[in-house]
Amino acid sequence: MTIAGVTYSPHSGWVDPPTEVEPPLAGEFTCDVAVVGGGLAGMAAALRLAERGADVVLVESGYCGWGASSRNAGQLTGAPAGDPQLLSTLHPRRFRGLVRFAESAVGFTEKLIGQLETDCEYEPTGNVGAAVSRGQLRKARRNASILRKAGADAEFADGRDLGLPDAFLGGILERVGGILNPGKFARGVREAVLRSGSRVFERTAVRAVRPTDAGVVVEVPGGRVRAERVVLATNAHSRELAIAPKRLAKPIWVSMAETGPIEPDRLAALGWTSRSGIVTQHNLMQSYRLTGRGTIAFGVRRLQLGSGALGAREPDPAVVADLACGFYDRFPSLRDVALERAWGGWIALTPSWLPVAGEATRNIFYAIGCNGHGLAQAPYLGTLLADRLAGEDLHEDLGAVWRTRPRFVSSPLITAPVLRAGWAVDRMADRLGWGS
Ligand SMILES: Cc1cc2nc3c(=O)[nH]c(=O)nc-3n(C[C@H](O)[C@H](O)[C@H](O)COP(=O)(O)OP(=O)(O)OC[C@H]3O[C@@H](n4cnc5c(N)ncnc54)[C@H](O)[C@@H]3O)c2cc1C
Numbered sequence: 001m002t003i004a005g006v007t008y009s010p011h012s013g014w015v016d017p018p019t020e021v022e023p024p025l026a027g028e029f030t031c032d033v034a035v036v037g038g039g040l041a042g043m044a045a046a047l048r049l050a051e052r053g054a055d056v057v058l059v060e061s062g063y064c065g066w067g068a069s070s071r072n073a074g075q076l077t078g079a080p081a082g083d084p085q086l087l088s089t090l091h092p093r094r095f096r097g098l099v100r101f102a103e104s105a106v107g108f109t110e111k112l113i114g115q116l117e118t119d120c121e122y123e124p125t126g127n128v129g130a131a132v133s134r135g136q137l138r139k140a141r142r143n144a145s146i147l148r149k150a151g152a153d154a155e156f157a158d159g160r161d162l163g164l165p166d167a168f169l170g171g172i173l174e175r176v177g178g179i180l181n182p183g184k185f186a187r188g189v190r191e192a193v194l195r196s197g198s199r200v201f202e203r204t205a206v207r208a209v210r211p212t213d214a215g216v217v218v219e220v221p222g223g224r225v226r227a228e229r230v231v232l233a234t235n236a237h238s239r240e241l242a243i244a245p246k247r248l249a250k251p252i253w254v255s256m257a258e259t260g261p262i263e264p265d266r267l268a269a270l271g272w273t274s275r276s277g278i279v280t281q282h283n284l285m286q287s288y289r290l291t292g293r294g295t296i297a298f299g300v301r302r303l304q305l306g307s308g309a310l311g312a313r314e315p316d317p318a319v320v321a322d323l324a325c326g327f328y329d330r331f332p333s334l335r336d337v338a339l340e341r342a343w344g345g346w347i348a349l350t351p352s353w354l355p356v357a358g359e360a361t362r363n364i365f366y367a368i369g370c371n372g373h374g375l376a377q378a379p380y381l382g383t384l385l386a387d388r389l390a391g392e393d394l395h396e397d398l399g400a401v402w403r404t405r406p407r408f409v410s411s412p413l414i415t416a417p418v419l420r421a422g423w424a425v426d427r428m429a430d431r432l433g434w435g436s
Helices: 040-051 084-090 095-115 134-149 182-195 235-240 264-269 317-330 374-389 396-401 416-432
Strands: 027-036 056-059 127-131 154-158 170-174 199-201 208-212 215-220 223-232 250-259 277-280 286-290 296-305 339-349 356-361 364-368
Touching: 027 040, 027 215, 040 056, 040 182, 040 364, 040 374, 056 215, 056 223, 084 095, 084 134, 095 182, 095 374, 095 396, 127 134, 134 154, 134 170, 182 374, 208 223, 223 374, 235 250, 235 339, 235 364, 250 317, 286 317, 296 317, 296 416, 317 339, 356 374, 356 396, 364 374, 374 396
Parallel strands: 027 056, 027 223, 056 199, 127 277, 223 364
Antiparallel strands: 127 170, 154 170, 208 215, 215 223, 250 296, 250 339, 277 286, 286 296, 356 364
């Protein structure tokens, strides 16, 4: 089913692609550090390394910010990705550190936003892990308590106290963070990198990264870079590079949609006075947020596993139609409001649900896989890794996600049938009024 009038974009729905991109790499270059991948992780690593006086080359296959970094829902969240109960059970000793990492990432990113010369429409509204059923309320109450015990600035609150539309009965209020326009944010970081003195090559897909006796060689179609060290910040695309740790993450396609502009009095009538970003407590969450252009953007519900090479892609109309069903269920007074655009992007889903960083092999480092929570975490991780490369001790937040050995075991839960089943259980729970 295709919804009439929707523009399905292969790019971010938040901004147009840049009118001018940097030329591809041609010839041979040398540098201290080569960064592969110009998302928030790679760009932040390049920025910090350049600030610290390193000679940096950044190589990006599209343009900096082309990937998830400009396409996400723009919810700057201080919560770790994944269900807190599951995470605290699977990683009991690391959980507190993960919570601290996730909240510190928000503080770091807010500071970065302040330094950029771009208005990315940041609103420090906090975000809510919201419940749409009594079962989800119980889940939210339990997870709020787990997060609080681990030191998070989060608490359970009733719907009336959260300033949310009626469909949301209550939930976990994360006080840190808020909502922003991720396209403008990624654009601002790109401009800062271009000003930083780093040499940036766009439209250049790295084919191979090889350790040598003298350092590392990065091979691209038109030439190569000889670097002392390399940072892989290739997110969902990592498995396309043989040097990246095997089974580190699986690529998952996440879809987003946005309404057309809604009249201010109708938006006001929703009672969304806090303007907080919302994610539901389903197995596969639904996210909803207000935007600076008087619309509502929303996403997820269905996740699609990637196979083969991951190129530019438009969202699947059936998935967008399903997102629309969820939106109209939660916002019945807006049933006549048409959707205007849809897009999507690739995330890297790690088997542990944790972001990961480490040394893949001598002189080749990686900062990959912030799952669905990298808007704050990816730039923080890239920056912490850059500090480490500049000779600093392992920061305790980097330590929380650092892997001493690049060994990963595939998760039996991240498969297409399991993802479909997660969606089906959520829909059944919605129909019966249970929580998932
Ligand atoms: C639809 C969607 C909604 C999301 N919503 C949120 C949200 O609300 N809040 C939140 O915190 N997070 C959210 N996320 C997750 C967040 O966007 C990501 O975790 C984060 O942007 C990851 O940043 P990154 O730099 O690691 O990866 P990316 O932004 O994906 O960057 C990786 C870059 O590497 C480049 N690359 C890959 N391979 C090569 C190669 N061989 N050679 C050269 N370049 C290469 C790619 O072109 C890409 O630009 C969402 C993600 C999506 C897709």
